[in-house]
Amino acid sequence: MGLKIVKREGKSFKDRIYLPAILSGMMITLGHFLRNLRDTSNIKTMNYPEEQPQDITARYRGVHRLTKREDESVRCVACFMCATACPAECIFIEAEERNDGVDEKMPKVFTIDLLECVFCGACVEACPCDAIRMDTGIFTFVAQKREDFLLTKDKLLSFEAKKEDA
């Protein structure tokens, strides 16, 4: 069994008065400060919310939206596949008969509770009709009351897909 003798640091007079170490640390901070002052574009943080992130890609899972058919009516047929797949059980659907000849069934109520949602995207994967997507690019959703985080069918239909910046 070999023993390794570890040399204890910090015993010297220079180490024990602390000041040289503190000064060298402040020099590093000062160096960064001067460098960032000369070239602000290099700073890693941003002035959110005045400045918005530019790296939200098309595949980013943002707030959900319900897609529409060509005639602007709801594409969802209330098959409950999303609600079944949802691990957080945050999708609340009530189905009703659809009488406009386009289809037989549609959702009367379609509510997603964003406070319960874990943004896993299982609903999008499960949808057989491509009726729900998470491509709005909305990465933050702000509201004053808990009730406002319940996204209703009308709200979900009003969201649009995020425009790709050219």
Added chain:
Amino acid sequence: MANITVDGKTLEVKEGALLIEELLTNNINIPHFCYHPALGKDGNCRMCMVEIEGQKRPQIACDTPIKNGMIIRTKGANIDRVKRSILELELINHPIDCPICDQAGECQLQNYYMDVGLYESRLSTPKVHGQKHVDLGANVVLDQERCVLCTRCVRFTKNITKTDELGVFARADHSVISTFPGQPLKDPYAMNVVDLCPVGALTSKDFRFHKRVWFLQTEEAICNRCARGCSLYVDHHKEKYKDEMIYRYRPRFNDKVNGYFICDTGRLSYTYENENRNFHPMIRGKESEYEYAEGKLLRLVKRNIGKTLFVISSDLSLEEMVRIKALATMYDAQISAYEPNRFDEHFGDDFLKCNDLSSNARALPLVGIEDHYEGFALGIDKAELIVFIGRSDSGLLKDFSCTTKSIAIVYGYQPEVNEGLELLLPITSHTGRAGTFINCDGIVQFSQCAISHNSEHKKLLELLAMLIGDTLFTCSDVWNEIVCKIECFKELKFDELPKNSQKICL
């Protein structure tokens, strides 16, 4: 008896019986659409193909009588290929609208496709279209495109109800199920075609779009609509943040009682369980805490020893009747099960429905409770406290001078009138508690379904245990302590009742 070999295993079966019957009884999976044990073979869907050694081609199991020494193969690449081809033919004009189809989740087409199908469509011509959501009447909706023309529904109206409303019309690809012009489905058993339909062609208007079937949980129960006491499945589900809801009743096979079917009235009686269940205990018209109201009942009964009349419903279970009898003996009270509206001459028929609307009146004489008018009238004269248990028809008392008497109602459903009541105490409804019922032919059945709701309502047996002051809270307690000592129940075993209903002599 005959010995046959199925997939290498030897089975002892009945000679001459249909092959599919014996295979299904031995839990061997045979895909089939047109065969149904209640309707027999038809041989039109060709789905139940099996290989029989010595036969050149695969044969349909539903129209093959069993011979001794048959060697049968139900699995293997060869037979799967045959099944896949037949399934492909069945599905040629199918709209594949499973997302909007109520049958999805309990659809045989879906199941068989996942078992042996899984092919790419080879159809290059447009599909033949039929009518969708056709209202056939009697709560049945038809989708002609989803139909596989197994004719189970047609044979049901022809052989079982003998009303012949449904038929197959037009030829070849254009064949569809429909009713005759101006003659909608209207027999009182029509909704059974929804259960019979193996695919989503016939769906129930009552259940349509209310719930996807994979969410449903199933309990076994007994229908309490009439004296037949048909065996049921109760399909219920508790949605997140909501209370339990019952979505439908389905017939449960019971060869001693109802076979494979139930009547539409019984099937739709589940709505009553949902609608009138939530109400609060009331003391003299004022809402009360449940525990306080319970105590109030105990105080009322104690204060009126020797001057109490229990007016009980004949829909109560055997266990509850036995316990009320014990309660009455303890407090020296009278019991009457007089019900002027027990019989409805227009309800019964010669199939399942009975004129006697009481689900358990046969138990009354066995327990020793009288149901004639004289006893009821005499009891009222002597009583100071009248407790209605399991019923709310306090209107019966208006022919008597009851102004000085206290009236209490202990019931599972919201009563229409609750004025002039001393106490209204809710208990769990029919599907909220288990119990034994004796039907019109003396068949003893156990209803297991005890769905617990958000409400604090107690089961009647628990309430009675509190009133009596002992610990017989469950049906098995009551059976072991009391019921098994009654002469005609001595032979029965409580543990076997749920699986196997038994006949007693009335």
